[in-house]
Amino acid sequence: MSTEPGAATVLPGEPLVTTGLGPTGEPLPPGLHWRPDTRQWVVRSHDLADTVLRDPHIGTALDPERAGIPLPGVADVPSVAQFFELWYHRGANHPTFSRALRRAYAPSAVGEFVDAFVDLATARAAALPPAGDLVAEFIEPFCLDGTFRLMGFPPSRWPALAKIYKIVMYVIRARFRGVLDLPEQTTAAFAAAMRYLRQTVEELTAAPAATPLAACLRTYAEAEGPDPWADVATVAQLLAAGVPQVTTGIGVACHALYGDRALLASARAGGIELTDVAEEAMRLSPPFLGVYGWVTTDCDCLGVRLRPRDAVVVDITAVNLDPDRVPEPTSFCPGRSRSVNITFGKGAHYCLGAASARMQVVAGLAGLVGRRDVHPDVSGFRVTDDGFARAVHALPYRMDVTGGDR
Numbered sequence: 001m002s003t004e005p006g007a008a009t010v011l012p013g014e015p016l017v018t019t020g021l022g023p024t025g026e027p028l029p030p031g032l033h034w035r036p037d038t039r040q041w042v043v044r045s046h047d048l049a050d051t052v053l054r055d056p057h058i059g060t061a062l063d064p065e066r067a068g069i070p071l072p073g074v075a076d077v078p079s080v081a082q083f084f085e086l087w088y089h090r091g092a093n094h095p096t097f098s099r100a101l102r103r104a105y106a107p108s109a110v111g112e113f114v115d116a117f118v119d120l121a122t123a124r125a126a127a128l129p130p131a132g133d134l135v136a137e138f139i140e141p142f143c144l145d146g147t148f149r150l151m152g153f154p155p156s157r158w159p160a161l162a163k164i165y166k167i168v169m170y171v172i173r174a175r176f177r178g179v180l181d182l183p184e185q186t187t188a189a190f191a192a193a194m195r196y197l198r199q200t201v202e203e204l205t206a207a208p209a210a211t212p213l214a215a216c217l218r219t220y221a222e223a224e225g226p227d228p229w230a231d232v233a234t235v236a237q238l239l240a241a242g243v244p245q246v247t248t249g250i251g252v253a254c255h256a257l258y259g260d261r262a263l264l265a266s267a268r269a270g271g272i273e274l275t276d277v278a279e280e281a282m283r284l285s286p287p288f289l290g291v292y293g294w295v296t297t298d299c300d301c302l303g304v305r306l307r308p309r310d311a312v313v314v315d316i317t318a319v320n321l322d323p324d325r326v327p328e329p330t331s332f333c334p335g336r337s338r339s340v341n342i343t344f345g346k347g348a349h350y351c352l353g354a355a356s357a358r359m360q361v362v363a364g365l366a367g368l369v370g371r372r373d374v375h376p377d378v379s380g381f382r383v384t385d386d387g388f389a390r391a392v393h394a395l396p397y398r399m400d401v402t403g404g405d406r
């Protein structure tokens with residue numbers, strides 16, 4: 001357990017303003033809170049989170065009252081609205097497709113990529129300029145490389161795909177902020193991104209050397225009929241669900257490791273596993289802040305009467321710090337059981353990409369730790385939180401030209 005000042009701590013975020021009383025002033029059971037501004041039930045204990053995450057009365061499936069819009073024809077280019085419609089139709093929530101997708105991202109399927117991730121991280125770390133920002137120069141580009149490699153895109157396509165990722169993320173983030181009307185230039189860039197993505201995804205599924213994802217898309221097309229735009233939306237959804245979170249995961253793990261000299265020395269000497277450092281850093285500062293769902297049928301599972309359409313959010317940070325389940329919850333203590341955190345969700349709400357994400361975060365750390373002349377300045381670490389997720393923005397570093405390990 002680390003006690004050195006500057007060792008990994010719970011990174012600051014916007015506290016959720018909640019009350020221990022329900023909407024009509026009734027007292028609430030321990031671990032359950034009410035957020036009046038958004039009218040959400042907020043779950044903050046492990047016990048209640050366990051209930052919510054396996055409760056059949058609380059779901060995240062598509063809102064049955066949502067008004068859909070027509071999907072694009074095969075020769076059209078999807079508009080932004082149609083892109084999200086495709087995403088809803090054949091996203092990770094699709095009953096049949098999601099099972100195949102989960103198999104493609106199972107630990108046994110992604111395990112073979114571990115060496116490729118380490119090689120990519122090592123190469124990126126070796127190419128670092130003498131000083132700069134690790135988020136821009138290493139962490140995000142490495143996450144993109146690793147993700148494209150896992151998906152099976154050839155390296156010649158990676159630079160263009162990285163640009164496409166940025167366009168798609170811009171549009172997705174605007175949508176989540178409720179911005180639907182985008183400037184003409186953005187709409188045109190989005191259409192170009194969709195066309196490029198379709199071309200590369202079609203190449204991916206036609207290529208003989210299949211990755212688990214390519215094989216999954218191809219098998220599904222053979223069984224159900226081809227749907228190239230749905231494949232595009234799936235790939236975009238995987239990029240959006242994965243790259244920002246893995247970027248944050250590596251960022252908070254670097255902050256933990258480089259903020260504590262003893263920890264860094266121990267990791268370099270093999271006294272402590274990078275896997276444990278990463279897991280503990282993401283317990284204290286989880287990239288995703290909540291699991292969101294809503295009540296589908298009347299129930300009392302959380303100790304109060306819940307009504308259909310009530311919104312329920314599991315506060316991941318709070319659950320990861322629950323003193324009833326986690327001894328000394330705010331201490332950085334690598335080697336804790338994974339069961340004391342829900343960083344990747346749980347049960348039916350377990351992250352589809354957890355295995356590959358963990359491998360990528362550890363490979364990123366290993367690539368950096370191997371370069372003893374790289375000195376990150378954790379005092380310049382910048383992280384923000386928009387209520388849904390944490391995002392890392394900066395981690396300045398400099399290179400020690402003497403190659404020293406200070």
Ligand code: HEM
Nearest residue numbers: 092241242245246249287291292344345349351352353357
């Ligand atoms: C450190 C990195 C990551 C963290 C902390 C994380 C965390 C989570 C969490 C907490 C959930 C549950 C959300 C909910 O049900 O509301 C989730 C779901 C999901 N994650 Fe991740 N994730 C990470 C990386 C990835 C990666 C790399 C991928 C892509 C391969 C991915 C794909 C998904 C998908 C598709 C879902 C939705 C699953 C479903 O609804 O069936 N995630 N993730």
